[in-house]
Amino acid sequence: MRQMVLLTMFKLKKMKDREFSTKKLAESIKALRKASGVNVKEFCKSIHMTERSYYSALKSKLTT
Numbered sequence: 460m461r462q463m464v465l466l467t468m469f470k471l472k473k474m475k476d477r478e479f480s481t482k483k484l485a486e487s488i489k490a491l492r493k494a495s496g497v498n499v500k501e502f503c504k505s506i507h508m509t510e511r512s513y514y515s516a517l518k519s520k521l522t523t
Contacts, residue, residue: 485517 492502503510 488513488516 492499495502497505499510499513503513
């Protein structure tokens with residue numbers, strides 16, 4: 460289950476769809492991290508995302 464959640468998150472991070480909303484990304488990130496049961500640092504490391512990008516995404520400031 461945890462690997463599936465992390466793979467889904469990785470796919471969302473890599474998505475380049477012009478219609479994709481950063482608010483949707485933020486909601487997905489938050490839900491998937493909670494579902495995986497890992498802390499922020501471990502989660503970011505597993506998907507090769509910086510903690511700064513993670514928090515920017517949660518604030519819907521991440522550009523796609």
